[in-house]
Amino acid sequence: MTYVLRTNQLTKVFMGKEVVSNVNINIRKGEIYGFLGLNGAGKTTIMKMITNLVKPTSGEIEIFGEKLTDTSYHLLGRMGTIIEYPIFYDNLQARENLDIHCEYMGYHNKNAIEEALELVKLSNIKGKAVKDFSLGMRQRLGIARAIVTKPEMLILDEPINGLDPVGIKELRDLFKILSKEYGLTVLLSSHILGEIELIADTIAVIDQGKLIQEVSMEQVRDQKAEYIELVTNDCKKAAYVLSDYASISNLRVIDDHIIRIYDVSIPQSEVVKMLIFNDVVIESITKKNGSLEDYFLTVLKGGEPCLS
Template identity: 45%
Template sequence: MSKYVIETRNLTKQYGAQKSVARLNIHVQKGRIYGLLGRNGAGKTTTMKMLLGLTQPTSGEVAIWGKPLAANEKKLLPRIGSLIESPGFYPNLTATENLRIFATLRGVPNRNAIKNALDLVGLPYKDRKLFSQYSLGMKQRLAIALAIMHDPELLILDEPINGLDPIGIAEVRSFIRNLCNERGKTILISSHILSEIALLADDIGIIDHGTLLEEESLEELETKSSKHIRFTVSDTAQAARILERSFHENQFTIQDDHNMRLHNLNISIGKIVTAFVENGLEVSQAATSEESLEDYFKRVTGGEGIA
């Protein structure tokens, strides 16, 4: 049995000559929140639609709970809740009335399902307020209530905080986190808002122009973008040998022939520079630096940033 709730293998979607998603391999673990992060148009929505069978991949595979989605849709899809585009709620009906219609259409059997879903997202049951009178945050919460009404094991949410004000964002973030922590749901969430994904996700996949650039835990990502000493030298391979030989140090990252980062801040920069120069290296830069997550994403996506 696969340890991943979602696993894609070289998932590709091509429209004519353009690849919207190219050979994507993502791995979503049970009971965790996976943030799919990328600019608008990066391929996030197309990926989610393929995971839900709403659009067919040009090539590659989707596996859900270790089983291929193709030919198993009737068994797998009822265990998934999703929010891809805003549902067509009736403006002149209440939240309860809207959910009752969807429950009937979808054959949701549990009489308490509507009340439970509304309770979970913090909306009143049998309230007289009409959907047209709801704030954006309340509308988004109702959309998520619809996604969880049948108590799915897996949630796939496309940009659930898009267009919300700071209070609405905090509310949605809070109960998405609770769904994972208290209800044990596995959640795949997409966003182009870096700061929100950083507050919410356990694992992150960075997608850009349809290609997955990185996939790792948020902890690993923060380590990569944490405080470090940046060196620009004439030969990083030789600099690495000096660090290992003279300082018994291996906590460094070589970026290219001339740039490297040392993650151990306890060694004197002056002593390292002296050792480099004494061994014939030219040192043009040596400074402590802290790269923000935003800076890191700009770097891995080619300098454009996320939003």
């Protein structure tokens, strides 16, 4: 198995506080690897260490089979990145910005600029300075800059911020094409779990600087199963009735109003009948499927990552 990027006990301390703690990630060639974590979990700091913007306090980073050092410029040249908010020469146009980027990267294929703009749907923007771009257009231009030099790996921090649903789908399709057809490896973070679920091959859950879990999306999908979601004004009584009278043990109280029943062999009509018979008010009851969000929240809460 070929790994493009691996970290070994990667750690970063800021002002006496450990913000990244002994993180070991393993990213295979050609896959889309999704970083999941709440704001402040350490995702961006890890990406900055991978791109040499921040130096690790301890641990190692291996990229393309080589250890990353202070002078690994040849390795960094094989990557395209967006870390946090992309910065441009605002008074220049999109093509001019990409031309400058290619110059200082030593990349002289001028056709690549038009190809990159076409891929991110910015080829029809002419005579418009970047300062007049919307947030979504700036994000697209940032991705164009990341891919224009034909890198082997993309590192993208929240790349779909500011995009409308159509733009998000277009970039989702682009990432799939880059990964599956061009063999690019893509590391990306996003707070939109539904998008990660649609494109990622592997996910890593980061919490308070620690890697909680690294797992393939195939494994996550294999665990997904149907469940019955009950909304009621009295969860305590409903849970008592279901467990005591109906002998249902495979259930979970989500909050004050929602219970999930994971034993779907019991007919939904029987659940309704039992609750009504015991004077439990049912606001709604529906059959649903588990999601990446369920998985993510379960892992963060310290539970077993089970969607079934």
